[in-house]
Amino acid sequence: MESMTILNNVEDKHIEELESVTIRFAGDSGDGMQLTGTQFTKTSAIVGNDISTLPDFPAEIRAPAGSLPGVSGFQLNFSNHDIRTPGDEPNVLVAMNPAALKVNLADLEPGGILLVNTDAFSDNNLKKAGYGSNPLEDGSLTGYRLFKLPITTLNRAALRDEVELPPKEIDRCKNFWALGLMYWLYDRPLEPTMNWVNEKFKKKPDVVKANVTALKAGFAYAEAAEIFTTHYRVRKAAIAPGKYRNITGNEATALGFVAASVLAGRPLFYASYPITPASDILHELSMRKNFGVKTFQAEDEIAAVCAAIGASFTGNLGLTGTSGPGLALKSEALGLAVMTELPVVVVNVQRGGPSTGLPTKTEQADLLQAMFGRNGECPVAIVAPATPGDCFHMAIEAFRIATRYMLPVIYLSDGYLGNGAEPWRVPAMDELPRFEANLYKDPDNFQAYARDPQTLARPWAVPGTPGLEHRIGGLEKQDITGNVSYDPENHMHMVETRAAKVARIADDIPELEPFGEREGRLLVVGWGSTHGSITSAVEEMQGRGRSVSSVHLRHLNPFPRNLGELLGRFDRVLVPELNMGQLWLLMRAKYLVPAISFPKVKGKPFKISELTAKMEEVYED
Amino acid sequence: MSTNTDANQGGNGGQPPVKLTRKDFVSDQEVRWCPGCGDYAILAQVQKVMPELGIRRENVVFVSGIGCSSRFPYYMNTYGFHSIHGRAPAVATGIKASNPELSVWVITGDGDALSIGGNHLIHAIRRNLDINIILFNNRIYGLTKGQYSPTSEMGKRTKSTPFGVIDYPLNPLSVALAAEATFVARSVDTHTQHLQMIVQRAMEHKGVSFVEVYQNCNIFNDGAFDMFTARDVKEDRMIELEHGRPLIFGKERNRGIRMRSDMHLEVVELGNGVSESDLIAHNEKAPDSYLAYMLARMEYPEYPVPVGVFRDVQKSTYEDLLTEQVERAIQNMGPGDLEGIINSGDTWVIE
Numbered sequence: 001m002e003s004m005t006i007l008n009n010v011e012d013k014h015i016e017e018l019e020s021v022t023i024r025f026a027g028d029s030g031d032g033m034q035l036t037g038t039q040f041t042k043t044s045a046i047v048g049n050d051i052s053t054l055p056d057f058p059a060e061i062r063a064p065a066g067s068l069p070g071v072s073g074f075q076l077n078f079s080n081h082d083i084r085t086p087g088d089e090p091n092v093l094v095a096m097n098p099a100a101l102k103v104n105l106a107d108l109e110p111g112g113i114l115l116v117n118t119d120a121f122s123d124n125n126l127k128k129a130g131y132g133s134n135p136l137e138d139g140s141l142t143g144y145r146l147f148k149l150p151i152t153t154l155n156r157a158a159l160r161d162e163v164e165l166p167p168k169e170i171d172r173c174k175n176f177w178a179l180g181l182m183y184w185l186y187d188r189p190l191e192p193t194m195n196w197v198n199e200k201f202k203k204k205p206d207v208v209k210a211n212v213t214a215l216k217a218g219f220a221y222a223e224a225a226e227i228f229t230t231h232y233r234v235r236k237a238a239i240a241p242g243k244y245r246n247i248t249g250n251e252a253t254a255l256g257f258v259a260a261s262v263l264a265g266r267p268l269f270y271a272s273y274p275i276t277p278a279s280d281i282l283h284e285l286s287m288r289k290n291f292g293v294k295t296f297q298a299e300d301e302i303a304a305v306c307a308a309i310g311a312s313f314t315g316n317l318g319l320t321g322t323s324g325p326g327l328a329l330k331s332e333a334l335g336l337a338v339m340t341e342l343p344v345v346v347v348n349v350q351r352g353g354p355s356t357g358l359p360t361k362t363e364q365a366d367l368l369q370a371m372f373g374r375n376g377e378c379p380v381a382i383v384a385p386a387t388p389g390d391c392f393h394m395a396i397e398a399f400r401i402a403t404r405y406m407l408p409v410i411y412l413s414d415g416y417l418g419n420g421a422e423p424w425r426v427p428a429m430d431e432l433p434r435f436e437a438n439l440y441k442d443p444d445n446f447q448a449y450a451r452d453p454q455t456l457a458r459p460w461a462v463p464g465t466p467g468l469e470h471r472i473g474g475l476e477k478q479d480i481t482g483n484v485s486y487d488p489e490n491h492m493h494m495v496e497t498r499a500a501k502v503a504r505i506a507d508d509i510p511e512l513e514p515f516g517e518r519e520g521r522l523l524v525v526g527w528g529s530t531h532g533s534i535t536s537a538v539e540e541m542q543g544r545g546r547s548v549s550s551v552h553l554r555h556l557n558p559f560p561r562n563l564g565e566l567l568g569r570f571d572r573v574l575v576p577e578l579n580m581g582q583l584w585l586l587m588r589a590k591y592l593v594p595a596i597s598f599p600k601v602k603g604k605p606f607k608i609s610e611l612t613a614k615m616e617e618v619y620e621d
Numbered sequence: 622m623s624t625n626t627d628a629n630q631g632g633n634g635g636q637p638p639v640k641l642t643r644k645d646f647v648s649d650q651e652v653r654w655c656p657g658c659g660d661y662a663i664l665a666q667v668q669k670v671m672p673e674l675g676i677r678r679e680n681v682v683f684v685s686g687i688g689c690s691s692r693f694p695y696y697m698n699t700y701g702f703h704s705i706h707g708r709a710p711a712v713a714t715g716i717k718a719s720n721p722e723l724s725v726w727v728i729t730g731d732g733d734a735l736s737i738g739g740n741h742l743i744h745a746i747r748r749n750l751d752i753n754i755i756l757f758n759n760r761i762y763g764l765t766k767g768q769y770s771p772t773s774e775m776g777k778r779t780k781s782t783p784f785g786v787i788d789y790p791l792n793p794l795s796v797a798l799a800a801e802a803t804f805v806a807r808s809v810d811t812h813t814q815h816l817q818m819i820v821q822r823a824m825e826h827k828g829v830s831f832v833e834v835y836q837n838c839n840i841f842n843d844g845a846f847d848m849f850t851a852r853d854v855k856e857d858r859m860i861e862l863e864h865g866r867p868l869i870f871g872k873e874r875n876r877g878i879r880m881r882s883d884m885h886l887e888v889v890e891l892g893n894g895v896s897e898s899d900l901i902a903h904n905e906k907a908p909d910s911y912l913a914y915m916l917a918r919m920e921y922p923e924y925p926v927p928v929g930v931f932r933d934v935q936k937s938t939y940e941d942l943l944t945e946q947v948e949r950a951i952q953n954m955g956p957g958d959l960e961g962i963i964n965s966g967d968t969w970v971i972e
Contacts, residue, residue, distance in 0.1 A: 303741050306712045470700065
């Protein structure tokens with residue numbers, strides 16, 4: 001924790017200024033840790049800190065109470081300066097039970113603040129967490145600033161005479177008691193959370209009162225009790241002026257697709273099968289029917305992509321969303337979309353694989369699946385947002401490319417982007433790109449596979465248009481006419497044409513602007529959700545006087561035009577990825593550069609310190 | 622929501638009907654089925670029926686999967702989508718849901734619809750989209766050259782079952798009825814008048830229409846249905862279902878179907894105390910599907926094989942309900958305001 005101590009006489013307690021703080025709330029999945037973290041995040045954003053968050057929840061809806069698999073965590077980093085990651089190591093761990101302590105303690109920084117709910121440290125819970133002895137008493141926590149609080153008891157005492165609720169309901173408020181305490185410790189106002197409670201439970205006044213009372217009680221306890229000698233302040237960050245909201249990647253993705261529909265003037269049709277961590281996109285879009293958005297919960301992943309293809313055939317923006325296993329199921333239909341040259345977008349919110357893998361953990365290991373996971377020579381365009389807010393812009397970009405070039409586009413988000421939140425500067429309407437997605441209407445000499453000379457796109461001719469009746473399908477097509485063709489020369493020509501359509505997109509996307517110098521010792525190349533960690537690590541290296549730059553790819557197929565040239569301007573190229581080196585493989589194949597892979601597949605994002613350590617190693621090598 | 626009484630169900634987008642002929646629905650593509658294939662007859666009947674209802678060609682979409690029958694869309698001068706194996710109902714769902722004005726047809730086979738595409742078939746049916754599904758049942762895989770299909774009979778020797786089929790076949794109509802199809806019918810490729818009538822009824826039905834057509838594969842399963850569809854035996858071995866009429870069959874019209882007290886159907890001779898009033902009167906409008914199901918289970922030689930409309934009932938279609946939700950959302954929330962939603966939620970301003 002970077003800090004400077006200022007003596008402050010108010011209430012005889014120190015107030016200490018901090019640059020940035022990372023807190024992790026952890027408890028049983030029933031303890032409301034996600035909500036607690038979200039509330040702390042919103043409040044911190046409203047007071048003007050820069051923030052970044054990482055929810056970490058179990059795949060089980062309700063694993064047995066008190067068990068290790070049932071631990072749910074929420075980490076957030078708030079700061080008085082520009083930050084891009086949820087922080088490497090928490091400075092503070094709030095552990096609501098022994099299992100939460102056991103799962104999370106290893107991440108807490110040495111000497112960090114450890115706040116535990118002692119009421120949950122029963123023999124039974126200790127046993128469930130696999131503790132042989134009580135860590136609160138056996139001296140194993142001496143390396144931390146341990147605060148032992150009977151939170152359940154204190155919460156019950158605060159609410160007992162205030163509300164008429166069953167004991168179980170009262171106990172459910174203990175997360176707000178803890179939140180109130182943390183608000184005092186980090187000098188945050190209670191109002192934003194109180195407003196939220198009032199709005200959320202406006203039909204249940206008892207619940208409002210219980211939560212507000214618990215929140216205030218936690219705050220008051222921290223203020224009055226003698227256990228904290230210091231509390232902390234993190235001042236506002238210097239953030240670009242504008243209107244902000246907190247947004248997760250999945251929310252931004254859904255909004256971006258609605259925006260694409262409005263900007264293109266074509267209705268959006270979203271077909272999807274529920275899958276973690278992509279389902280929130282379905283939930284969000286299903287609320288947007290007043291935009292003419294139609295959502296279709298299909299019987300399976302294959303039906304979802306096929307329905308999206310059918311909708312694209314009728315002139316809708318056909319969209320389907322999934323995670324890795326679902327993308328595998330959609331492979332054959334994606335080939336159909338490539339063959340029929342229809343503008344379909346497939347969202348893949350990647351998760352740990354293979355197979356069912358780690359459904360709630362993040363990974364970037366579907367790049368090669370997106371690139372090559374189909375039979376035949378079957379290229380698609382691939383885009384990848386870099387931050388939660390960027391999801392909005394790349395969703396628009398996905399449909400701009402799909403409709404302009406008449407081909408499928410895979411949009412690679414991941415669990416970290418999808419569930420992670422950041423303050424997002426809301427763009428003004430005139431900052432959004434307009435793009436034309438016009439349907440073809442002219443029946444004179446209509447040919448289903450006629451080509452636009454620039455983009456090689458075929459006409460988007462949809463049923464209902466007189467004179468354009470035609471048949472498409474998965475069999476190889478004769479160029480121009482679109483008739484079925486088994487001609488060998490034509491097949492080669494069509495394979496090349498489909499590849500050329502994707503390649504030509506490179507002329508239509510921005511060149512890479514390196515973060516740092518345009519040449520030097522080390523270039524770090526990343527894509528997707530690693531943007532925050534890589535950029536922060538590179539910034540730190542630059543601060544050490546190292547000649548390090550980075551580029552971050554948001555277009556993965558095709559690559560931006562100047563990638564190859566930039567790679568040649570640096571002595572070393574390092575490619576950190578949350579996979580075993582997939583972008584690295586593609587770059588080496590295409591540019592013959594001796595790039596170095598830095599893989600990580602632990603279901604978690606990169607820490608800045610891991611990256612700087614690797615950069616130092618490569619730098620000196 | 623459009624009304625259910627409109628005879629011209631979908632396909633014209635409110636435009637007046639046009640006078641077209643069969644030829645207008647014939648595409649310029651050379652038909653490539655084996656000579657003598659039952660598919661030719663089905664194609665011809667569909668092309669004949671299309672002009673009858675005055676549907677505009679540009680509002681018709683034929684969607685198919687993979688298999689011999691799935692080449693069908695190439696031969697129709699309408700919009701067509703030859704998709705991938707088993708997925709035609711899913712593609713058709715996207716087409717119909719995104720543009721309810723279109724007249725959407727799914728052409729499929731026994732392997733395509735009931736094996737690889739079984740899941741899509743039952744879900745498209747249960748959603749009651751206003752689409753017409755025609756299943757060409759030839760009880761064999763033709764395009765892959767002669768393996769058994771999910772409707773092949775037990776014991777059948779095929780390329781992949783040299784010692785005989787050991788999996789029990791599916792009955793396509795039972796599947797459709799179990800999935801709550803609102804229109805279920807059966808016909809035969811060579812019974813052209815009947816087939817035309819059935820295709821027309823399917824088209825007129827608002828909601829999902831499921832039609833099984835017994836189709837002869839003269840290469841890999843020749844004569845599969847001959848023992849009851851052949852001209853000289855069909856009157857004695859098949860029974861034509863007609864709404865409100867007693868179930869009578871036979872060259873002499875002297876046999877019928879009666880329900881026993883143990884809920885079992887039996888074939889009876891008329892006369893000797895058995896009169897028409899003892900027979901089941903067909904009711905395709907029955908709100909429950911029990912009778913249709915029992916009739917669908919009638920198989921030769923124990924029973925005459927029924928053809929005709931088994932079931933024809935009404936309920937709201939998926940696309941109408943979806944459109945209603947969109948319209949109601951616009952009414953209640955106002956037309957979508959992009960600036961509004963991106964600025965919604967907890968926002969704050971940094972000066």
